[in-house]
Amino acid sequence: MIDTVVSVEMLVEEVLRIKRNRLAPDECTGNEKRLCIASGSHGDELGGQYICYQVIRRIKKEFENLIGIVDIYPTMNPLGLDAQSRDFPLMDIDMNTVFPGDEEGAILDHTAARLIKDMAGADICLDIHSSNNLIREIPQVRLNDDVIETIMPYAKLLNTELVWIHPSTSVRPGSLAYALNSIGVKTMVIEAGVALRIDYEYCEQIVEGIFSLMKQMGIWKGEVGEIRTPMIATDGEVQFVNAESSGLFVPNIKHSMRVKKGEKIGTIVDVITGSVEERIYAPCDGLVFTLREYPAIEEGALIARIFGGAMNE
């Protein structure tokens, strides 16, 4: 059943509506587990849109296997998605910094507060992101270190390559994940791919993970596929590689590759002199789980993140 959970009048005539699709068995006992799947707070990220579509489609196809409640909010920032704007348009504000919001507040605060109110009481929430338009990410779960114990068992079910314990903005105060965790809704952030496009393989992989989570939660009794065991990364095991020159980045490796220490990651070239400004080498052995996607580079820009901890083969 599709409901409008937030409705706010805009400046001229239009009404901003945020919708939720609730998928629940025909007969509910009142004891069902409830999973929320949220996406689209960053208007330039589209992977979550496709994941929501696939999850809804599969649940509808095998509806008899649904024994719990799945609430899906694909589009938390419809104006941003419409305008291809990462932020909430008009205010230049990242929606994922305003939670838990304020019900009595203006459009954005109000929207955030109503979303939290609607998700409150759920057992688990997934907030699905697709990086930004500059860097590509391997499918990963991001956790703040204050929630590891309660959430790690679920994070491992999501079929991602990696679980990274790191205080990213997506799990810090102001984020949906932080606000929900602080009211007892176990919330995980998934990052995969790159903004402005969809990596269909990554999305299918995460969809499979969502069904395995649903099965574990007692929401799904259908068959689920084999789930990979993620590597668990703490900050000490992740090396950041930043550019020390500006120019064009020409990669020598592909995203998700394993590299050896000293292996060439790429070069930064100057387009007017035709010279190589910098050769970038891997600082350690490991998995390149983040790689620069957008080729124009300035000094300091993140080129890669390499996980050098224990690997799965």
Added chain:
Amino acid sequence: MNKEIIFNMNTAFRGEYAVVGYRFGHGDPSACIIGAMRGNEFQQLYMCSQLIAKLEQLEAKGAIVANKEIMIIPSLNYNSMNVGKKFWVSDNTDINRSFPGNPEGPATSRIAAAVLERVKGYRYGIQFASFYMGGEFIPHVRLTEEGVKNTSLANLFGMPYVLTASERTFDVSTLNYNWQKGGTSAFSVYTGATEWIDEERARQGVSSVLRFLTRMGIIRYNCHGGYISTVVEEDELLSIRSDMPGFFRQKASTNMEVTRGQLLAEIVDSFRGDVISRLVAPTDGIIFYQHIEPMVFQNSVVFKMIKKIHE
């Protein structure tokens, strides 16, 4: 006057980019003033330019006190201003949310780190800041929660108001917070305008800094005594919100004394043109902040009032 490069980097398409500072006098690092940190802070940059011109004159007359040094950094991201963007050009990050910064991080983080490294150790730090809400307000000096102990010093700017603020979640990533934490007495000077020049208020802001520097024994300058500041706690300001969306027809303005029940604004339907809401003052007081956009959302703060105070 000495020009100094505080941070520089190469860019892919625009040549070198440098953050520069202007130094006046020699000796003890006494006061540092930082201007525009965002690409829309035209008033803040203008004020810095006027301050630099004035200090240059004063230095020529020998009016910088011996063994006192003043540093002015007019802009941290004029490259954004040059392309009409508010935040950092390549990744849209806000330098004033990047402190204390990391010399090995992305560009904004490097700038924050380099600037903080250079400006720490000054006795007094002054930032020409813009408000986190668009709109206009009465000129004031703002102190963070950490800096509240400096209220009596803040009065020496002679601005009409000193606003003491409670901490917001993002404060830890601002210049002012980190400056204060490093032992500098940090003040933010707000003059009410950002994306346009308010000449009179810019002059007031520049004078307030010159007055402060004079009173702190850093320059010799004969200036008007300014105001005896009224201290207001930010949390005590009364917010008045719009109850409907539409055109915002303003009937009161900042610095105006209003009485309970007085009409402050009308909200006009965007298509039919009729008045759909009338906002009135809930109490006597002075308007401290006003919304200035042509239209307004429902439940937006359109005025902030200082309650029960008379001119």
